[in-house]
Amino acid sequence: MVALDNPAAQGQRRISRIRLGLDRLTLVGAITLAAVALVLGTIMVNGFSENGFRLGSQIGWRFTSFVFFAVLAAGPVGRLTAHILPAARILEGRTHDLIWGFCASYGVYLLAVLLPNAIHLSTGALLFVLFGALVIAVMALAAAPLRLPYMGAPLIGVRVRRSLLGTAIVYFWLCYSLMALERISGPHRPDAYYNAILLLMIIGLLLRFADRWITAVEDGVKTV
Numbered sequence: 378m379v380a381l382d383n384p385a386a387q388g389q390r391r392i393s394r395i396r397l398g399l400d401r402l403t404l405v406g407a408i409t410l411a412a413v414a415l416v417l418g419t420i421m422v423n424g425f426s427e428n429g430f431r432l433g434s435q436i437g438w439r440f441t442s443f444v445f446f447a448v449l450a451a452g453p454v455g456r457l458t459a460h461i462l463p464a465a466r467i468l469e470g471r472t473h474d475l476i477w478g479f480c481a482s483y484g485v486y487l488l489a490v491l492l493p494n495a496i497h498l499s500t501g502a503l504l505f506v507l508f509g510a511l512v513i514a515v516m517a518l519a520a521a522p523l524r525l526p527y528m529g530a531p532l533i534g535v536r537v538r539r540s541l542l543g544t545a546i547v548y549f550w551l552c553y554s555l556m557a558l559e560r561i562s563g564p565h566r567p568d569a570y571y572n573a574i575l576l577l578m579i580i581g582l583l584l585r586f587a588d589r590w591i592t593a594v595e596d597g598v599k600t601v
Contacts, residue, residue: 404471404474404475404478405474405477405478405481407478408444408475408478408479408481408482409478409481409482409485411440411482412437412440412441412481412482412485412486413485415436415437415440416433416434416436416437416440416485416486416489417433419432419433419436420432420433420489427493430489430490430492430493431493433489434486434489434490437482437485437486437489438486439570439574440482440486441479441482441483441486442553442574442577443574443577444475444478444479444482445479445549445550445553446574446577446578446580446581447475447479448472448475448476448479448546449546449550449578449581449582449584449585450580450581450584451468451469451471451472451475452468452469452472452588453584453585453587453588454468454584455467455468455469455470455471456469456588456591456592457584457587457588457591472520473520473521476516476517476520476542477517477520479513479516480513480514480516480517483509483513484510484513487506487509487510487513490502490505490506491506512545512548512549513545515541515545516541516542516545516546518533518541519533519537519538519539519541519542519545520538520542522535522538550578550581550582553574553575553578554575554578554579556571557571557572557574557575557578558575561575
């Protein structure tokens with residue numbers, strides 16, 4: 378029985394890992410395909426011109442902002458509502474997948490920015506794309522432990538990963554929030570998107586603060 382149970386248990390673990398991997402690929406792939414469809418669809422509707430690529434990159438930027446809000450809110454909402462709705466815990470486990478989906482969709486946005494400048498590439502556009510690519514690469518690597526073959530311990534420690542991920546999240550939060558504030562307060566056409574995204578960034582920040590506070594209170598009660 379022991380000889381039969383061990384292979385069965387290992388087989389179940391492999392199946393569960395395969396399913397988890399497929400679920401992750403499905404979510405990340407869905408976010409990436411949505412970003413590609415929105416950007417490419419906008420460009421095709423408006424023509425493969427400078428204006429078409431500008432509108433396409435704008436749609437890509439807006440889509441990534443909503444995915445970023447999902448990154449901010451998924452974990453806190455899952456933990457805060459777990460007492461009422463235990464199934465909400467699944468949101469906490471999807472945070473890393475959402476981060477990878479955000480990085481992929483942001484990469485699509487950067488590609489939309491780069492393509493119209495590929496022939497006469499300006500220094501400003503190149504630096505912007507390279508810096509953005511570096512930030513999302515760091516964010517994606519910090520989202521989950523990276524292990525090299527035949528290496529037990531992760532390549533990047535937990536504290537370093539948390540610091541890198543936190544820095545990247547703060548960077549993007551400031552990008553979306555400051556751009557929204559600039560558009561709302563500056564001499565621009567009224568656009569409900571900027572009001573909505575600023576509100577979502579504030580809600581995401583409050584959710585994370587509430588999550589940290591409640592977690593600290595619960596840890597204090599357990600120690601007492």
